[in-house]
Amino acid sequence: MAVxxxxxxxxxxxxxxxxxxxxLRIARQEGLPVRTSAAVLAQVWRDGARQAQLAxxxxxxxxxxxxxxxxxxxxxxxxxxxxxxxxxxxLASLIGNGDLLATSDPDDLNHLLDIRxxxxxxxxx
Numbered sequence: 001m002a003v004x005x006x007x008x009x010x011x012x013x014x015x016x017x018x019x020x021x022x023x024l025r026i027a028r029q030e031g032l033p034v035r036t037s038a039a040v041l042a043q044v045w046r047d048g049a050r051q052a053q054l055a056x057x058x059x060x061x062x063x064x065x066x067x068x069x070x071x072x073x074x075x076x077x078x079x080x081x082x083x084x085x086x087x088x089x090x091l092a093s094l095i096g097n098g099d100l101l102a103t104s105d106p107d108d109l110n111h112l113l114d115i116r117x118x119x120x121x122x123x124x125x
Contacts, residue, residue, distance in 0.1 A: 001098045002033040004120075005061065006091055007043040008104020010036065012125040014044070014054035020102060020125055027100075028060060035062040035094055039087040066090050081115045088112060095120050 003024065005013075012020050027034055041063055048055045066074070066086075074089040083089070085108065092112035095101055100121045103109050113120055 001100070002035055002096065003027045003100045003102065004091065004095050005034065005036040005040070006101070006103040006105060006109065007040050007087070009102035009125050010040065010044045010054060011104075012102075013057050014051050016053055017125060020123075023100070023102070023123070024057075024060070033062060034060060035064055037087065037090045037094060038063050038065045039090050043087055064090075064094055077112060077115065081112055083108070083112070092116065092118075 009020060013024075024034055041058075044054070045051065064070075070090060070093060073093055074086060077093060078084060078086070078089050081089075088105070088108050089112060092109055093116075095109075095113060095118055097119050098121070100123060101109060102123045102125050104125050106122050106124050110122065
């Protein structure tokens with residue numbers, strides 16, 4: 001099991017969302033990996049000086065690159081789902097069965113997960 005964060009979750013962390021921060025502390029105590037997509041980080045990162053909370057939280061989050069192999073998988077997933085959002089596609093490809101997804105966009109991500117036949121625990125932030 002892992003905790004996967006979308007852009008809304010990273011924004012919530014930057015705004016010091018206490019519920020999400022508590023979930024991440026528990027995940028770390030239990031040794032669960034916490035991850036996001038590099039594309040998701042690009043969506044929210046604007047200024048490290050102004051995003052101090054996010055900058056302090058990032059060292060505990062695995063940021064996964066969108067390399068050529070992943071890009072091909074994401075492209076195939078987008079074709080299957082008839083969608084176009086590469087960022088959501090990459091994030092959805094990082095989620096496995098039983099993972100906790102912290103998201104502000106559960107509908108789009110659930111659609112992608114349904115096509116992948118992945119059952120995740122969705123926590124809306």
